[in-house]
Amino acid sequence: MSPPETQLTLYGETFDSRLLLGTALYNSPQLMRDAITASRTQIVTLGLRRQNPASGDGAVIWRFIQDSGCRLLPNTAGCKTVKEAVTLAHMSRELFNTDWIKLEVIGDEYNLQPDPFGLVEAARILTEDGFKVFPYSTDDLILNQRLMDVGCQVLMPWGAPIGTGQGLLNRYNLNTLRQRLQVPLIIDAGLGAPSQAAEAMEMGFDAVLLNTAVARAGNPVLMAKAFADGIDAGHNAYLAGLMQSRQTASPSTPVIGQPFWHQSTPQ
């Protein structure tokens, strides 16, 4: 178990890993299973779709996820209305036996941007229904404050639109969220490289949620490890305290005692 300062606490539950991993888009269920192991994650996301018993992969994926022992974070991916998201959340709670829900209410088909108005309303309804809501939001301060107002104790702002791998597009907004909001903040979506995840952690974010960057890597298992290492490095750097950047160079080796410096020529 990690020391308390390195543990992640979400709705009263503690975790050693600060990486939440998605379970979609892998070329095989076996690859997904091995990536979960390599990532050292303790929380995985998953979804619900209409039954298709003809596709055997669904049952295998579900068995591997159960065997992983990870905490489940079901999503409402693809929902475009409050009603759809609320209904799917209830179906998830029954099927997965958890009150955790990654709430997605999508407002735009092109960039899969959350609908802020629907998101807040769905979060309010679900919180009143006893759910512990993990809202997938943008980096807008007021939206995230409204989500807290309706009971969200964890927020998941995007780094960039889902699946783009563009990293942290709006550092000003993200820094503002970190400075102003005293709840766990998870960067959800848009990250493409471990260096981007490390940067998010250096900024003080509490965790990172990934899927595409790992699942679509040339070697997803190795990339899962790379992200885990990057997140650990970034979080340790945040705890250690980064130096202030500055314009003027400053020597790291002491100047005093420098040989050949200001030497007088012997007479």
Place this chain on the structure above:
Amino acid sequence: MIQISLNGELQREDDNCTLADALVHWQTQGLIGKQYAVAINGEFIPRSLYGQKILHNADLVDVVQPIGGG
């Protein structure tokens, strides 16, 4: 007989068929698996109500299963 939509496909069921009866029927036919949750006309139906819920003509039934997700 009534005609309902199961995950977008038309199905015929007996009059006064309960959701519980229909789910057994669909499992026997291989249309659904073992792990599922149900909504009818966009409303979640808790498992405890399957035996009481009577299907009606033109009902839209969604039966969902776990899948990988991000």
